[in-house]
Amino acid sequence: MKPAVMKRIISASRRTDLVAHFPQWLAGAVSKGKAEVKGLSGKTYSVSLRPEEVHTIVLWSKDFSSLLEDRFDVRTRLARFDQLYFLFSITGLGGTFIERGVPPASLALEQLPALVRLAGHPGRVSLRFDPVIFWRENGLERTNLDFFEKLAPAAAALGIRDVRFSITQWYGKAVRRSRAACFDFRDPLLEEKKAAAGRLARVASAWGLNLFACSQDILAEVPGVRPSACIDGALLQELHPRGEPASLTKDKGQRRECRCTESVDIGSYSQACPHCCLYCYANPRLTV
Numbered sequence: 478m479k480p481a482v483m484k485r486i487i488s489a490s491r492r493t494d495l496v497a498h499f500p501q502w503l504a505g506a507v508s509k510g511k512a513e514v515k516g517l518s519g520k521t522y523s524v525s526l527r528p529e530e531v532h533t534i535v536l537w538s539k540d541f542s543s544l545l546e547d548r549f550d551v552r553t554r555l556a557r558f559d560q561l562y563f564l565f566s567i568t569g570l571g572g573t574f575i576e577r578g579v580p581p582a583s584l585a586l587e588q589l590p591a592l593v594r595l596a597g598h599p600g601r602v603s604l605r606f607d608p609v610i611f612w613r614e615n616g617l618e619r620t621n622l623d624f625f626e627k628l629a630p631a632a633a634a635l636g637i638r639d640v641r642f643s644i645t646q647w648y649g650k651a652v653r654r655s656r657a658a659c660f661d662f663r664d665p666l667l668e669e670k671k672a673a674a675g676r677l678a679r680v681a682s683a684w685g686l687n688l689f690a691c692s693q694d695i696l697a698e699v700p701g702v703r704p705s706a707c708i709d710g711a712l713l714q715e716l717h718p719r720g721e722p723a724s725l726t727k728d729k730g731q732r733r734e735c736r737c738t739e740s741v742d743i744g745s746y747s748q749a750c751p752h753c754c755l756y757c758y759a760n761p762r763l764t765v
Contacts, residue, residue, distance in 0.1 A: 484532035486708060486723060487524070490744025492759055496538035496551075498751055504551040512743040524743050532723050533560040533713045535740065537605075539579045539752060541565065545591050552595070560717050563592055564641075564707055566605040569624025575610065575660070578752040582624065586631050599636030600716050603707070604628065607691060608645040608756060609673055613661040622673055625680055633684040641705045642677060643691040644670050648758045655755045662756070667695065674699040692734045710738035 489495050495503045506512040512524045525531075534555060536544070541563070544552050555561060567586065571579035579585075593599050606628060611620045632640060647655075647664055655662050665673075674690065678701030681688040689705030690696040697704040706712075710723035717723070724739040731737050746759060 482530075483722060483724060484530055485525075486532050486710065486713060486738070486740040487526065487534045488708060488740040488742040488744075489534060489536050490742050491537060492742060492744035492746050493748040493750045494538050494540070494752060495744050495748070496536050496544050497540040497542075499748055500543040500551040501549040502748070504549040504554050506743065507551075507554040507557070514743050515745040515747045517746070524741050526743075528557045528559070531558055532717065532721060533562050534558050535562045535564065535708055535713075537564045537566070539566045539571065539576075540585065541588050541592055542580070542584075545588060545595065559719070559721070560713065561596060561601065562713060562716070563596055563602045564605055565589070565592065565602060566607055567628060568606060568608065568610075569621045569628070570610070574658070575612075575756070576752060576754045578750075579754065582627075586628075589631060589635055589637070593635050593637065598716060600638065600712075602635075602637050603639040603641060604632050604637060605691070605707075606640055606642040606677070608643050609677075610645045610756060611663040611665055611669075613663060618663070620673075622676060625677055629680050629684040629686055633686060638685065639687050639689065640681060641689045641691050641707055642674075643693050644673065644696065645756050646758070647756070651756050651758060654757075658755055660755050670696060671699050674702050678702050692732050694734045704734070704736050706736035706738060708737040708740050 507526055510527045512526055513521050514524055515521050547553055567582060569582045570576045571585060572581040593602055596602050606625055674696040678688050678699060682701055688702050690702050691705040694704055696702055710725045714723040726739050728737045728739045
């Protein structure tokens with residue numbers, strides 16, 4: 478007898494916000510039982526979304542309102558899968574010139590209780606305070622670090638325990654986009670970044686949260702900070718309603734310091750995200 482084929486983890490998506498801006502496409506792909514994905518080479522390939530072949534759907538978003546309101550029946554159709562896991566990015570910058578297309582933080586926080594109920598377990602929701610960003614505005618030094626003191630208790634009150642963060646990495650396209658928008662961003666020295674991570678760690682500890690640094694091992698050296706696997710096969714296996722096994726192999730398609738385990742991403746960079754975040758590494762547009 479052949480051994481059972483391990484079910485796949487589907488990532489939806491690192492490349493664009495499918496939940497917020499392409500829910501009709503996502504619902505259609507789930508309904509068809511496959512996603513047609515345009516790869517980096519320009520070629521299109523097919524990914525099976527048959528429930529019997531999928532371990533977990535990992536949904537990344539800055540706005541889950543389309544899912545929670547079941548627009549285009551996306552919530553109803555996703556309910557056929559054994560497990561949904563949510564990575565919710567809330568930076569406190571929504572609605573500002575830095576994240577013009579993102580809902581204000583107050584509206585994002587209002588989505589959390591319903592999202593935890595939909596997940597069926599608070600362990601299936603992880604917050605991403607990502608990125609931490611520094612800039613100058615009207616002669617003043619600015620950062621979104623202060624917002625974490627509001628985010629942490631909101632998460633803890635709902636039983637959410639895992640928070641992931643990174644400090645902005647200024648890729649070339651983000652630099653050009655920000656300069657075109659006259660955004661005076663600042664990339665701090667390492668010691669300041671470590672101090673910021675330490676501050677987050679102290680707040681996280683006070684609220685009983687686990688704090689993970691995403692693809693920034695140097696920050697995981699700070700006490701109270703661990704390296705992140707945003708997609709963690711071991712965790713998803715533990716949370717799975719029947720404890721079905723998931724791949725524990727590192728995803729070779731990610732950055733060297735990324736601890737994520739194997740998944741198949743069904744988003745495409747050709748699905749340009751309208752969030753218009755100035756720091757975004759994925760959006761191909763240089764101006765917003």
